[in-house]
Amino acid sequence: MSANQHICEHCGSPSVQLKHVTRSFGKGANLLVIEGIPLWSCSNCGESYFTAATMHEVERIKTLRRSVAVSRPVSVAAFEAQAHA
Numbered sequence: 001m002s003a004n005q006h007i008c009e010h011c012g013s014p015s016v017q018l019k020h021v022t023r024s025f026g027k028g029a030n031l032l033v034i035e036g037i038p039l040w041s042c043s044n045c046g047e048s049y050f051t052a053a054t055m056h057e058v059e060r061i062k063t064l065r066r067s068v069a070v071s072r073p074v075s076v077a078a079f080e081a082q083a084h085a
């Protein structure tokens with residue numbers, strides 16, 4: 001547990017919990033997947049959000065992707081809602 005008390009940015013409730021999620025940015029040859037991004041999820045108001053510091057770090061990783069990212073074979077599927085409509 002973190003020693004830092006955290007409150008929801010939206011409703012100020014302390015019932016906000018830290019999760020770690022995977023997000024992808026860009027697409028095709030520029031697709032970048034970042035794992036373990038801290039996401040705050042509030043059980044009081046239902047909001048989930050990244051802090052400004054987290055978004056800043058995400059931007060830094062995207063900028064430095066050539067030096068910090070490793071290439072892994074990954075399965076990528078596109079959800080095509082139109083195909084079966």
Ligand SMILES: [Zn+2]
Pocket residue numbers: 008009010011012013042043044045046047
């Ligand atoms: Zn909240």
